[in-house]
Amino acid sequence: MRILDLIHAKRNDEEHTAAEIEWIVNAYTKGEIPDYQMSAWLMAVYFRGMSEAETAAMTMAMVKSGEILDLSGIPGIKADKHSTGGVADTTTLILAPLVAATGVPVAKMSGRGLGFTGGTIDKLEAIPGFNVTLDRATFIGNVAKHGLAIMAQSLNLTPADGQIYSLRDVTGTVESIPLIASSIMSKKIAAGADKIVLDVKVGAGAFMKRYEDALSLARLMVEIGRIVNRETVAVLTNMEQPLGMAVGNSLEVEEAIDILSGQGCPELRDVCLALGAHMLRLAGRVRELEEGREMLQTVLASGAALAKFAEFIQAQNGNPEIITRRELLPRAKLSAVITSQEAGFVTAIDPARIGYAAVLLGAGRLYKNQPLDLSAGIVLTRRVGDAARPGDPLAKLFFNDASQLEEARRFVASAFSIDDRRPPKKPLILGVVEHESK
Ligand code: URA
Numbered sequence: 502m503r504i505l506d507l508i509h510a511k512r513n514d515e516e517h518t519a520a521e522i523e524w525i526v527n528a529y530t531k532g533e534i535p536d537y538q539m540s541a542w543l544m545a546v547y548f549r550g551m552s553e554a555e556t557a558a559m560t561m562a563m564v565k566s567g568e569i570l571d572l573s574g575i576p577g578i579k580a581d582k583h584s585t586g587g588v589a590d591t592t593t594l595i596l597a598p599l600v601a602a603t604g605v606p607v608a609k610m611s612g613r614g615l616g617f618t619g620g621t622i623d624k625l626e627a628i629p630g631f632n633v634t635l636d637r638a639t640f641i642g643n644v645a646k647h648g649l650a651i652m653a654q655s656l657n658l659t660p661a662d663g664q665i666y667s668l669r670d671v672t673g674t675v676e677s678i679p680l681i682a683s684s685i686m687s688k689k690i691a692a693g694a695d696k697i698v699l700d701v702k703v704g705a706g707a708f709m710k711r712y713e714d715a716l717s718l719a720r721l722m723v724e725i726g727r728i729v730n731r732e733t734v735a736v737l738t739n740m741e742q743p744l745g746m747a748v749g750n751s752l753e754v755e756e757a758i759d760i761l762s763g764q765g766c767p768e769l770r771d772v773c774l775a776l777g778a779h780m781l782r783l784a785g786r787v788r789e790l791e792e793g794r795e796m797l798q799t800v801l802a803s804g805a806a807l808a809k810f811a812e813f814i815q816a817q818n819g820n821p822e823i824i825t826r827r828e829l830l831p832r833a834k835l836s837a838v839i840t841s842q843e844a845g846f847v848t849a850i851d852p853a854r855i856g857y858a859a860v861l862l863g864a865g866r867l868y869k870n871q872p873l874d875l876s877a878g879i880v881l882t883r884r885v886g887d888a889a890r891p892g893d894p895l896a897k898l899f900f901n902d903a904s905q906l907e908e909a910r911r912f913v914a915s916a917f918s919i920d921d922r923r924p925p926k927k928p929l930i931l932g933v934v935e936h937e938s939k
Pocket residue numbers: 666675680681682684685708
């Protein structure tokens with residue numbers, strides 16, 4: 502095979518065979534295709550698209566480029582959850598103990614934050630002593646013993662995706678639905694999931710700004726799951742405002758404790774219950790979603806989910822006392838309040854601006870390996886639909902380094918839209934995509 506012929510074919514909107522896709526992925530990963538030709542092929546894919554069969558072949562070629570984590574030693578069906586990335590999205594910290602408390606094993610690999618979206622691993626590191634770098638045997642042993650473990654992605658999973666993603670990032674080819682779908686699905690499959698629940702975010706704070714695009718992405722990922730025999734459900738959720746109230750690592754741990762204690766932001770809780778119910782059903786724990794929701798509500802109300810969170814923290818060397826003594830978590834020395842200049846109702850809160858302001862305060866990274874201030878971040882005090890008068894607090898900023906405070910303040914203030922009329926209430930769950938043959 503020759504890459505030039507395949508570039509021509511894709512440019513002319515022809516469909517590749519699975520063998521051709523596999524060859525491209527392997528040859529690029531081995532350094533046999535130079536970046537300029539791979540870039541040309543990716544740009545042809547960006548404009549011409551890929552069929553479901555091509556996308557499934559690309560997914561599996563990337564899976565096979567590295568290790569596949571074998572979770573078969575852990576009894577039960579392993580359901581994993583993936584979010585396409587949001588702001589104030591603390592769902593993993595809440596969902597993992599919530600689902601594990603019902604007896605469904607959760608074995609999760611997570612990443613660090615980059616840009617304005619946070620990462621679960623950074624959040625867990627806000628817990629004093631918490632160890633995110635488990636070896637394989639400890640990871641699997643902890644899931645077997647406690648029903649739950651979360652570790653940083655450190656194995657050699659999907660190296661082809663890593664290389665291709667880096668090239669896409671600098672060649673304007675990230676925003677391609679088949680390339681995003683294969684990238685996400687390859688990582689989930691390599692991490693050993695039997696069943697996959699996807700939280701596909703839609704709106705200003707998400708990759709997919711338009712519902713139609715998010716729906717296409719969701720359908721394609723569910724179809725790839727069917728083709729490669731990993732049952733997948735996608736839940737489309739609204740990202741018109743930050744999902745919870747807190748943005749920032751230590752602040753989000755506190756918010757997770759609130760939700761697991763039966764308090765906290767209703768939107769964040771509802772998304773967790775919806776995603777969790779799908780995980781329970783895919784794992785065979787319940788037959789109906791409603792039954793799953795009730796089971797999750799029971800373990801929230803009984804305190805079992807919070808107790809599972811404490812057990813999990815202890816099992817990974819963290820200090821579980823943070824649950825009752827929040828002052829043990831990293832705390833910022835300084836704070837500032839952003840107040841409303843106008844009277845009216847909050848009609849929108851741009852998650853990207855809030856996320857970017859949190860980065861300026863030290864809560865996130867603009868480049869890989871940038872050190873974080875785990876205590877820094879933002880807590881919203883108004884949500885979409887709330888009334889505000891001049892002088893009312895909209896958000897509180899927490900930081901230790903005030904060098905970029907003014908810019909952060911401007912971003913937060915401009916994230917809020919305030920209007921005379923109360924906006925109509927929008928649903929949080931915009932749609933669900935499942936396999937059709939059921
Ligand atoms: N997230 C991923 O993991 N891959 C993409 O291509 C886009 C978002």
